[in-house]
Amino acid sequence: MYSPKVMQHFSNPQNVGEISDADGVGEVGNPVCGDMMTIYIKVKDNVITDIKFKTFGCAAAIATSSIITTMAKGMTLEDAEKIGRKDVADELGGLPPQKMHCSNLAADGLKLAIENYRRKLQGLPPKSGVTSGEER
Amino acid sequence: MKKVYLDNSATTRVSQEVLDAMLPFFTETYGNPSSLHTMGQEASAAVQKAREQVARAIGADAEEIIFTSCGTEADNLALVGTAYANRKKGNHIITSSIEHPAILRTCEFLEKEGFRVTYLPVDRYGMVSPADVEAAIRPETTLISVMAVNNEIGTIQPVREIGRIAKEHNVYFHSDAVQAVGKVPINVKKDDIDMLSLSGHKIHAPKGVGALYVKKGTRIQALIHGGGQERNMKSGTENVPGIVGLGQACEAAIRDFDKNTAHMKRLRDKLIEGLLKIDRVRLNGHPTIRSPNNVNVSFSFIEGESLVLFLDMSGIEASTGSACSSKNLKASHVLLACGLPPEEAHGSLRLTNCAFNTEDEIDYVLETLPGIVDRLRAMSPLYKEAARTTT
Numbered sequence: 001m002y003s004p005k006v007m008q009h010f011s012n013p014q015n016v017g018e019i020s021d022a023d024g025v026g027e028v029g030n031p032v033c034g035d036m037m038t039i040y041i042k043v044k045d046n047v048i049t050d051i052k053f054k055t056f057g058c059a060a061a062i063a064t065s066s067i068i069t070t071m072a073k074g075m076t077l078e079d080a081e082k083i084g085r086k087d088v089a090d091e092l093g094g095l096p097p098q099k100m101h102c103s104n105l106a107a108d109g110l111k112l113a114i115e116n117y118r119r120k121l122q123g124l125p126p127k128s129g130v131t132s133g134e135e136r
Numbered sequence: 137m138k139k140v141y142l143d144n145s146a147t148t149r150v151s152q153e154v155l156d157a158m159l160p161f162f163t164e165t166y167g168n169p170s171s172l173h174t175m176g177q178e179a180s181a182a183v184q185k186a187r188e189q190v191a192r193a194i195g196a197d198a199e200e201i202i203f204t205s206c207g208t209e210a211d212n213l214a215l216v217g218t219a220y221a222n223r224k225k226g227n228h229i230i231t232s233s234i235e236h237p238a239i240l241r242t243c244e245f246l247e248k249e250g251f252r253v254t255y256l257p258v259d260r261y262g263m264v265s266p267a268d269v270e271a272a273i274r275p276e277t278t279l280i281s282v283m284a285v286n287n288e289i290g291t292i293q294p295v296r297e298i299g300r301i302a303k304e305h306n307v308y309f310h311s312d313a314v315q316a317v318g319k320v321p322i323n324v325k326k327d328d329i330d331m332l333s334l335s336g337h338k339i340h341a342p343k344g345v346g347a348l349y350v351k352k353g354t355r356i357q358a359l360i361h362g363g364g365q366e367r368n369m370k371s372g373t374e375n376v377p378g379i380v381g382l383g384q385a386c387e388a389a390i391r392d393f394d395k396n397t398a399h400m401k402r403l404r405d406k407l408i409e410g411l412l413k414i415d416r417v418r419l420n421g422h423p424t425i426r427s428p429n430n431v432n433v434s435f436s437f438i439e440g441e442s443l444v445l446f447l448d449m450s451g452i453e454a455s456t457g458s459a460c461s462s463k464n465l466k467a468s469h470v471l472l473a474c475g476l477p478p479e480e481a482h483g484s485l486r487l488t489n490c491a492f493n494t495e496d497e498i499d500y501v502l503e504t505l506p507g508i509v510d511r512l513r514a515m516s517p518l519y520k521e522a523a524r525t526t527t
């Protein structure tokens with residue numbers, strides 16, 4: 001059911017862990033399947049210099065978290081923000097239809113981490129997010 | 137790599153004796169049982185022998201066995217067939233909330249057809265209460281359908297009490313015994329069962345064959361019409377090799393019942409004991425009143441699909457109650473009905489053995505699993521929070 005790339009990222013995920021002094025943290029969950037993800041970023045000169053994740057979820061959730069961290073590393077915040085769930089899925093060689101929402105979780109988690117980084121700069125409290133899992 | 141198959145509630149391997157019994161019916165005695173010539177009559181005799189073998193396994197008479205294509209078809213025939221045939225008497229059916237989809241989806245279909253269905257709750261061990269069954273009976277109730285053994289958590293239902301209640305109230309009682317035959321004693325006469333479904337591929341016969349026992353005198357309507365095979369209840373040329381295989385499997389299941397169930401129980405208990413040593417794990421289903429081959433556990437903070445895939449990479453084939461891979465992302469309806477919170481229900485793992493599994497295999501699982509659990513927990517954002525709150 002999963003592409004070889006998904007299985008590769010699932011069995012050998014990149015950038016697992018947390019960053020204790022992260023500049024931005026995005027915590028998202030899908031209430032339907034119960035999966036949850038936290039993404040941590042370090043930012044320097046508007047560029048994501050380090051990124052890590054923790055995920056409670058299915059193989060697709062783990063693989064999408066892993067791949068999005070490899071994609072976003074080194075990107076400017078503006079570019080990273082533009083990573084959509086389809087980009088994540090494409091990069092993985094496709095996901096089964098019922099698993100597309102898992103890539104949503106990863107894309108939303110990253111966006112939220114960036115948003116929270118910006119909020120932090122403005123002295124605002126961080127937000128946490130719920131993703132619907134619905135098609136968008 | 138070692139291969140350990142522990143998904144026997146999904147399907148079993150065909151045993152050698154079943155295969156040997158079936159083989160001649162593919163290439164030598166391949167007649168149509170409806171044909172008058174010798175080979176046709178030989179095939180017909182083989183089907184009749186299988187009917188007796190199946191009947192003997194559940195304490196029925198041979199004429200009361202209808203061969204079907206699978207357990208699902210047997211369930212559909214039992215429910216839809218009696219609902220339609222007894223419509224004049226009433227339109228109410230009682231079932232449990234933890235039945236197999238073959239029952240639940242069929243009940244939903246009947247609801248659309250204007251029938252009313254009561255879905256009984258279960259306790260935390262997945263057990264239906266006979267008192268609830270009795271309380272749910274109304275004058276218009278025609279059928280009670282409660283499974284004998286739950287496919288996910290292995291809980292054995294109080295079938296005999298339910299049968300007695302059904303009889304007292306003059307309501308038909310159907311039991312889906314697909315996971316029960318060969319694992320728990322079941323006798324349609326002693327248990328007052330009017331209809332019982334069973335399936336070949338769960339007891340070392342091939343896929344594509346099942347049976348429905350229908351007690352003499354039960355008003356039931358056919359769903360498949362045609363040449364009138366199986367006493368008009370299931371038209372279509374008989375799957376002779378499959379039926380022969382089912383017959384042989386039933387004979388073996390009864391002949392070796394004590395030996396096999398003792399062995400399965402030993403493996404099950406060894407597995408449960410070993411798994412419960414892992415931190416934050418819970419046993420789902422009843423601690424003692426459970427199928428000898430079923431282990432179902434939930435590991436907090438991790439999700440079932442990931443666990444099953446990692447196990448598979450280590451050669452261990454198991455299954456999960458997490459519906460993550462299906463269209464419906466909700467956790468197992470059985471575990472939710474037992475009161476598990478969704479995140480726990482998503483983290484469940486089902487390991488079901490059979491008489492062919494060995495102690496060595498269980499040792500291998502117990503050596504392999506803790507490492508996988510640790511690995512997934514290290515990835516889980518929930519684990520750290522939990523560690524924080526408990527320390």
Ligand code: FES
Nearest residue numbers: 033035058061102
């Ligand atoms: S099933 Fe929900 S994130 Fe994968």
